[in-house]
Amino acid sequence: MINKIKFTKMHGAGNDYIYVDVTKYPIVAPERKAIEWSKYHTGIGSDGLILIGTSEIADFSMRIFNADGSEAMMCGNGSRCVGKYVYEYGLTHQTEITLETLAGIKVLKLNIENSKVTSVTVDMGTPLEIERIRLEGKYPLQSTRISMGNPHLVTFVEDITSINLSETGPELERYPLFPDRTNVEFAQIIDKDKIRMRVWERGSGITQACGTGACATAVAAFENGLTGRKCDIIMDGGTVTIEWEQASGHILMTGPATKVFDGEIEN
16 A cells, blocks of 8 residues: 655745645655655655654644755744644644744744734744854855854855855855855845845755845844844845844744645655
């Protein structure tokens, strides 16, 4: 008998993942499934696989596997879609839920219209390891190194269209300073509360958006005196609003969560 798994394809600002409720459909070797299913021509097509499960310390848990099979610590866009999934599929009736991730517990506030989740605000916690650095060698860049539970390298440029992300992204991801690799963001300041950003995600390559990358970019912009504590981050797939609360020191990310389709696939 062929074992079939039901999945939902969703995206947050174009950052698309395959979502599976593993309480109903346990998955063996999710690393391998993430590679197979993420392929656009021979699989479902996505930036990776997200598993929604139970938790002893939160309302739900989330595990993220990138398109190359590596496990990610956190995904801001993915967490918003998990909020939409658990509410709209009747796993919870709460509009504020906690989510266990490898980067700690995140709090999701669901914005509801006509019984549908239209957007989600995620408390991403406090940024860590904020450090201005200069990269030498082939790419002499003045950048900011930030952890949002996962590593980021943010570089501000005058013209983001001048960056060959497919070339610089993989090289900076594996720059010697980052033994576990890093996510790479290039950003251009549009005005005091608007930033254009593109991202090369560790383990996935160029993606339409990155929630933790948007947070890191907003933090780097404020730390470098380029913006205030609240700004819009415009990415290839859409826009999120990032606010760095002064009182709590926490980063709040608000953005869309969109269902694409439901499907079945052989396990």
